[in-house]
Amino acid sequence: MPALSRKNRERIIVLQFIIPALIVIGIFILFPISKAIVMAFQEWVLTSASPDHPFVGLDNFREVFSLTHFSTMMGNTLVYTLGSVAGKMIVGLAVALLLNRKFTGRGIVRGLMLIPWAMPMVVVTNVFRIALDPNYGLFNSMLSALPFVDGPIQFFSNGTVALTTLVGIGIWKNFPFISLMLLAALQSVPQDYYDAASIDGAGNIQQFRRITWPLIKPIWNTLMILQILWTVKEFELIYLITQGGPNNGTNIIGIDIYLNAFRFYKIGAANAEGVLLLLFCLIFAVIYFRSMHKKGEAV
Amino acid sequence: MTLKRSLQRVLLYSAIIIVSILITIPFIIMLSYSFRASHDIFSLEIGLIPKNPTLDAYRNALFDYRFSGHGFARWSINSILTCGIATFFAIFFAAMSGYAISRFRFTGKKVLWFLIALTQTIPWIIILIPYYITISRMGLANNLIILGMTYMAVFLPTSAWLFVGFFNNIPYEMEEAAKIDGCSPWGIFFRIIIPLSATSISAIALVAFVTGWGDFLFASVFLKRASLWTLPLGLTSFRGEHLIQWSEIMAMSAIVTVPIVVLFIYLQKYLVDLMAGGVKQ
Numbered sequence: 328m329p330a331l332s333r334k335n336r337e338r339i340i341v342l343q344f345i346i347p348a349l350i351v352i353g354i355f356i357l358f359p360i361s362k363a364i365v366m367a368f369q370e371w372v373l374t375s376a377s378p379d380h381p382f383v384g385l386d387n388f389r390e391v392f393s394l395t396h397f398s399t400m401m402g403n404t405l406v407y408t409l410g411s412v413a414g415k416m417i418v419g420l421a422v423a424l425l426l427n428r429k430f431t432g433r434g435i436v437r438g439l440m441l442i443p444w445a446m447p448m449v450v451v452t453n454v455f456r457i458a459l460d461p462n463y464g465l466f467n468s469m470l471s472a473l474p475f476v477d478g479p480i481q482f483f484s485n486g487t488v489a490l491t492t493l494v495g496i497g498i499w500k501n502f503p504f505i506s507l508m509l510l511a512a513l514q515s516v517p518q519d520y521y522d523a524a525s526i527d528g529a530g531n532i533q534q535f536r537r538i539t540w541p542l543i544k545p546i547w548n549t550l551m552i553l554q555i556l557w558t559v560k561e562f563e564l565i566y567l568i569t570q571g572g573p574n575n576g577t578n579i580i581g582i583d584i585y586l587n588a589f590r591f592y593k594i595g596a597a598n599a600e601g602v603l604l605l606l607f608c609l610i611f612a613v614i615y616f617r618s619m620h621k622k623g624e625a626v
Numbered sequence: 627m628t629l630k631r632s633l634q635r636v637l638l639y640s641a642i643i644i645v646s647i648l649i650t651i652p653f654i655i656m657l658s659y660s661f662r663a664s665h666d667i668f669s670l671e672i673g674l675i676p677k678n679p680t681l682d683a684y685r686n687a688l689f690d691y692r693f694s695g696h697g698f699a700r701w702s703i704n705s706i707l708t709c710g711i712a713t714f715f716a717i718f719f720a721a722m723s724g725y726a727i728s729r730f731r732f733t734g735k736k737v738l739w740f741l742i743a744l745t746q747t748i749p750w751i752i753i754l755i756p757y758y759i760t761i762s763r764m765g766l767a768n769n770l771i772i773l774g775m776t777y778m779a780v781f782l783p784t785s786a787w788l789f790v791g792f793f794n795n796i797p798y799e800m801e802e803a804a805k806i807d808g809c810s811p812w813g814i815f816f817r818i819i820i821p822l823s824a825t826s827i828s829a830i831a832l833v834a835f836v837t838g839w840g841d842f843l844f845a846s847v848f849l850k851r852a853s854l855w856t857l858p859l860g861l862t863s864f865r866g867e868h869l870i871q872w873s874e875i876m877a878m879s880a881i882v883t884v885p886i887v888v889l890f891i892y893l894q895k896y897l898v899d900l901m902a903g904g905v906k907q
Contacts, residue, residue: 340811341732348723348782349738355753355779356745362756422645430638436646438891442653445890447840449858450879454652457659457872463667465655465674503649504901511902549905553747560749563842567862581751588755589847601752612747616740 360605367602371594387599394596396575396583404579407494408559414498415558416551419505424535426506427513437510440503448500452567455496459483486576489569493577497564501557505550512543545618552615556608580604656883659876660684667872683873687881691874693863694852698878701860704770708856709838712774716781717831724789725815729801739790745783750843758847773848773856777841781834788830791903792823829896832889839886857882 367387369380391397426437443451458466461479470476483489520538529537562581565571571578571586578586580600588597654674659667661679691697726732727739757776758767766772796819804814820827842858849855852863861882864875890897 337730338732341726341730344722344726344730344811344815345738347719348786351719351779351782352741352745355757355776356748356783357741359753359756359760360748362760363752366756425638425641425645428638430642432642436642438894439646439649441890441894441897442650442887445836445887446653446883447836447858447886449840449842449861450656450883451652453861453875453879454656457870457876458652458655465658466651469674499648499652507898508902508905511898512906546902546905553905556747560751562751567842581749584751584755585843589758594755594759597755598752601749601755604749605752608747608749609744612744615747616743 363598363601364605366594367598369595371598383595387595388603390593390596391599391603396578399575400578400580400583403490403575403577404559407490407497407561407565407577407579408555410491410494411497411501411558411561412551412554414494415502415505415554416547418498419502419550420509420547422502423506423509423513424539426510437507440507443500443503444507446500448563449567451496451500452564456568459492483569484573486573489573489577493565493568496568497558497561500564501554505554508546508550509543512546513539516542549615549618552611552618556611556615559607560604653883653887656876656879659873660880662873664871664873683877684881686871687874687878691864691871691878693855693860696852696855698857698860698881700853701855701857704854705839705856705858708770708774709777709835712777712838713781713831713835716778716785716834717827719778720782720785720830721789721820721827722815724786725793725819727786727790728793729798742783742786742790746787750780754844754847761848768849768851768854770849770854773844776844776848777838780841780844781837784837785830785834788833788900788904791906792826792830792900793819795903796822825893826896826900829893829900832893833897833900836886839882 366380368382368384370383370386371380394400422440426433426440455466458464459480459482461467461481464479467479467482471479481488482492516539521534524534524538559579560581561579562585565577565579565582566585569577571582580603584597584600584604587593587600658674658676660683661681662676663678663680663682666676666678688698723738723742727735727742761767761769761772800818800822801814804818809817838856840858841856842862845856845859846862849859855863857878861875861878864871
């Protein structure tokens with residue numbers, strides 16, 4: 328056997344390192360995605376005996392658009408994503424700035440920030456379901472004790488109130504992650520910058536606008552894109568509390584796909600919705616990938 | 627001036643106290659319910675601190691509660707084995723590919739990197755439908771091995787992404803020296819890189835493990851038999867009852883949550899550095 332050239336030997340080593348990941352991603356991710364896209368254009372009636380699924384063009388998409396709750400669902404998805412992402416980013420930044428100041432017990436508070444991040448979603452939803460219960464909820468009873476609250480609040484019986492509550496829970500679960508990431512960025516800002524600015528007489532707000540913000544903005548942008556991608560597909564938080572109800576009031580696209588596929592067995596429609604969601608995510612993934620490259624670090 | 631300063635301090639500390647309460651209150655509520663007897667729950671005169679604290683709910687949740695004949699013991703073994711084995715393989719493969727992306731030049735690297743970034747953004751629900759149809763036709767639904775393999779695929783991209791960020795921050799000198807001494811890339815990987823990064827690897831493994839530990843989406847679709855359930859399914863099984871056993875649910879939730887919270891706090895520095903390294907890329 329002839330000796331391999333140096334270049335080929337290197338290629339083989341690289342291949343050895345990446346081949347398991349390639350196989351796993353190929354079988355478990357790329358193959359199902361391509362199948363989902365194909366399925367969106369096929370007829371899928373689980374009850375019919377015929378094993379082949381004829382192509383039906385855009386019929387599945389037409390079915391989705393003609394769903395009576397389609398516009399409600401899309402509206403909810405938009406409101407939920409915007410509200411939740413805006414809330415997480417703003418609260419996240421505010422708390423990061425707060426924790427960036429020097430105070431006794433800072434390490435403890437930073438440790439506490441990991442609790443919402445570490446709590447499994449199933450647990451979070453159970454806790455809020457009971458804590459917000461109008462008849463015996465602990466949180467509700469604490470709220471009722473406040474002077475301006477008139478009796479227990481029905482958190483999940485009205486669509487708008489329920490959606491707002493879910494946005495709030497989503498913010499609670501995720502803002503600590505944002506804060507910790509922004510805090511890591513804030514702490515890499517050299518103290519000299521602030522000292523110099525103070526000498527020049529710049530106030531707090533001016534220091535934030537001129538020094539802090541420009542330095543953390545790239546990370547803020549990346550975090551926001553990631554949050555949009557993670558929030559638009561929210562499933563467990565909503566499904567485990569309201570299952571999309573009352574009256575589709577909290578039905579967002581992730582919920583609708585799950586319900587269509589696994590409760591109503593409208594496989595075609597579910598896949599068509601999946602393709603719509605996938606398109607949306609791809610657009611943001613490309614933006615994310617580009618912003619990663621523009622900074623020219625990584626690869 | 628001093629008045630203004632002390633006023634600022636007061637404002638700062640009140641803000642910090644409010645934030646701390648907001649962050650922890652659901653966790654405290656969980657613990658608060660878990661130490662109550664069931665009949666102590668159903669009233670609006672409920673207070674945060676239980677009047678007659680008891681461990682009954684923990685005993686019930688751990689030993690007595692059954693759904694179709696199965697309970698906590700079975701579900702925790704299922705969860706630990708499925709997520710543990712999946713985490714092991716995912717971390718191993720992710721470290722290898724992350725190392726290759728960080729250290730080697732090769733054609734198709736950008737494509738691989740884009741694939742990893744992409745799979746992080748893909749909503750899993752889209753994959754779930756074709757996946758479920760395929761495995762149920764092959765008669766593989768209700769199978770923990772298949773669920774474990776799926777978890778491995780779910781954990782891998784995020785872990786690889788974190789590994790790339792992490793390896794990029796490790797200086798290259800030591801490997802250079804080993805290379806000159808005639809160490810092969812695999813030798814460098816196993817004898818230098820892996821031992822050097824043990825703590826960070828455990829932090830990445832924790833993130834992966836927790837993804838599966840809390841997963842409801844895949845488990846709810848894959849596992850129909852209570853004997854195969856993982857803990858998240860067990861936690862949602864109390865619902866069929868006429869009177870929900872909230873203190874038992876909260877006790878089981880606490881058992882599921884507290885170890886994770888402790889590990890997160892223990893590894894916090896590494897977790898935050900890794901995540902920040904990933905986001906910065």
